[in-house]
Amino acid sequence: MNKSKLTLLITLATPLFVFGQTKPESLINFYGYLSTNYEDLSSITRPSAVDTIETENFNPVSGWEHKDFHLLFQSIISDKFKAFGHLSVNDAEEIELRNYWGEFTASEKFKISGGKIYRPFGLYNETLDASASFVGIDAPEYLDENHPIVPRTTTLLFHGGGNLERNHFRYAISFDSGEQNDGTALAYGWDVSNEFYDIFKVGYSFYRTEEKRGPKNKIGEGSPEGGVLPWVANEKYFVWGGYLQADYWNFTLQSAWWKANHKGQRSQEQLQILKDSAALNDFQRVRFFGTSENTFNLDFDYAVKTWFTKIYYTWDSEKTGQWIPYYNFEFYQNPETISEVEFGGDDKAGNSDGGKFNKHTFGFSYKPNSKIAFKTDVSTYRYTLDTKKEHFNAFRIQFAYTF
Amino acid sequence: MRSLVLVLILFANFAFAENLIVVVSKDNPYTDLKLDEINNIYLGKMNHWPKGQRVLAVDLPNSTKAKKLFLENVVEMTPISFEAHWGKIQSSGQAFPLQKFKTTEEVKKYLSENIYAIAYLLESDLDESFKKIKIDGEEVITPLK
Numbered sequence: 001m002n003k004s005k006l007t008l009l010i011t012l013a014t015p016l017f018v019f020g021q022t023k024p025e026s027l028i029n030f031y032g033y034l035s036t037n038y039e040d041l042s043s044i045t046r047p048s049a050v051d052t053i054e055t056e057n058f059n060p061v062s063g064w065e066h067k068d069f070h071l072l073f074q075s076i077i078s079d080k081f082k083a084f085g086h087l088s089v090n091d092a093e094e095i096e097l098r099n100y101w102g103e104f105t106a107s108e109k110f111k112i113s114g115g116k117i118y119r120p121f122g123l124y125n126e127t128l129d130a131s132a133s134f135v136g137i138d139a140p141e142y143l144d145e146n147h148p149i150v151p152r153t154t155t156l157l158f159h160g161g162g163n164l165e166r167n168h169f170r171y172a173i174s175f176d177s178g179e180q181n182d183g184t185a186l187a188y189g190w191d192v193s194n195e196f197y198d199i200f201k202v203g204y205s206f207y208r209t210e211e212k213r214g215p216k217n218k219i220g221e222g223s224p225e226g227g228v229l230p231w232v233a234n235e236k237y238f239v240w241g242g243y244l245q246a247d248y249w250n251f252t253l254q255s256a257w258w259k260a261n262h263k264g265q266r267s268q269e270q271l272q273i274l275k276d277s278a279a280l281n282d283f284q285r286v287r288f289f290g291t292s293e294n295t296f297n298l299d300f301d302y303a304v305k306t307w308f309t310k311i312y313y314t315w316d317s318e319k320t321g322q323w324i325p326y327y328n329f330e331f332y333q334n335p336e337t338i339s340e341v342e343f344g345g346d347d348k349a350g351n352s353d354g355g356k357f358n359k360h361t362f363g364f365s366y367k368p369n370s371k372i373a374f375k376t377d378v379s380t381y382r383y384t385l386d387t388k389k390e391h392f393n394a395f396r397i398q399f400a401y402t403f
Numbered sequence: 404m405r406s407l408v409l410v411l412i413l414f415a416n417f418a419f420a421e422n423l424i425v426v427v428s429k430d431n432p433y434t435d436l437k438l439d440e441i442n443n444i445y446l447g448k449m450n451h452w453p454k455g456q457r458v459l460a461v462d463l464p465n466s467t468k469a470k471k472l473f474l475e476n477v478v479e480m481t482p483i484s485f486e487a488h489w490g491k492i493q494s495s496g497q498a499f500p501l502q503k504f505k506t507t508e509e510v511k512k513y514l515s516e517n518i519y520a521i522a523y524l525l526e527s528d529l530d531e532s533f534k535k536i537k538i539d540g541e542e543v544i545t546p547l548k
Contacts, residue, residue: 079451099496105455132490321483370490
């Protein structure tokens with residue numbers, strides 16, 4: 001880490017060590033967490049980039065992959081205004097301002113936020129990167145950093161909520177320019193949810209681009225920020241789905257279902273790059289190029305579908321802390337994607353015929369106290385490649401310290 | 404003998420049962436809240452008073468009797484679940500973090516300086532420097548657990 005980054009971090013973190021977790025006399029609060037992840041993946045069978053071999057066994061790199069430092073602050077400027085910021089440093093020693101926004105509160109029922117805001121969308125999008133306390137280590141597939149089905153942040157948010165006894169209603173309407181290359185189009189979305197008597201939470205989320213648009217990143221420029229793949233010339237898409245959570249006794253059940261409809265045209269120039277350089281399976285070759293030598297299928301109309309169900313049990317022990325064993329089943333299908341992340345693909349769905357896989361995860365979270373979290377899980381991914389059933393496994397460990 | 408035991412149990416309950424109170428600054432204009440509203444304030448679901456002033460919710464350490472009774476009888480959570488809940492909502496900016504103090508003296512000082520702060524204390528901590536809020540029309544919260 002270079003000197004200037006270190007100085008900035010120390011400057012920002014100083015209030016934590018001077019005042020402890022909270023400085024009550026001030027209306028600025030600093031907090032955050034440190035986390036580190038270990039991941040070990042078994043050999044993966046995937047499409048090969050070499051024409052003469054259709055599949056290959058790939059051994060991904062394992063080890064301590066992520067060492068993140070997160071610093072967050074909230075400031076009450078007045079009864080009507082507050083500000084929020086979230087800074088992170090990853091293992092590449094890059095400082096990123098993940099989130100920053102100001103909020104005007106007209107009332108509990110109506111607030112306006114502007115900046116870079118995690119979009120209210122389902123159960124996880126707002127807290128996934130900001131908290132070390134959620135159950136599970138892997139992000140849900142629809143929010144995976146390589147292939148999210150929706151742009152995770154928005155610019156302008158109208159939101160609020162209300163309470164009726166122990167029922168809590170929340171809504172949010174978002175506006176932004178979405179993921180696109182010229183920044184002129186409008187995208188909007190909403191999320192509504194209701195909690196009933198501290199037992200049930202149900203919600204519905206939606207996102208839509210108003211105009212046809214192209215990807216922000218072309219092939220080789222990184223992963224898509226939302227649902228628009230790099231070889232697309234322009235498209236119109238919308239995402240919608242619902243979610244629920246039920247808490248009863250010490251059990252929690254979560255489930256969500258999402259669908260993203262995409263309709264538009266591919267770029268012939270970008271398809272040529274895929275044809276020349278990318279690892280494609282037979283399904284993908286036929287999808288992009290048909291069965292003859294020099295054709296390009298430019299029109300597309302497809303849907304990404306995904307759902308998951310997670311169940312966990314929370315056991316609080318006065319002597320040892322909190323133990324949460326969990327099980328998660330997830331299904332994901334994106335017929336348009338390819339396997340290579342370098343080309344903007346998805347290294348799970350892109351391996352398979354039809355872009356389809358499912359995932360079983362068993363794990364547990366342990367917190368000896370509210371500051372320290374330890375999580376571990378094992379996942380099995382199952383898919384079909386060239387009509388053969390394949391699978392690979394992943395083992396993960398995470399430590400986090402919250403301050 | 405059975406009568407003696409019953410008398411002793413009754414005496415023990417009277418002697419050791421402590422009630423909770425919810426308190427604010429003397430200058431705070433509000434006098435009544437519902438128990439559900441207190442619950443919502445301490446779960447980050449109600450961040451403003453009815454007329455729009457921001458609520459500054461005060462919290463005590465888990466080791467205090469007031470906190471233990473409050474968690475068991477108002478928010479109905481264990482200390483670690485309560486902390487995890489706050490970790491989640493404050494990290495996403497949905498609620499301003501609780502104002503944490505170690506002693507009731509610090510709480511009293513904070514209440515005297517912040518009109519729209521709110522705190523829970525044991526009834527025995529009540530003095531003339533702050534005022535009690537009625538909860539569902541009652542002066543105190545009588546612990547059931």
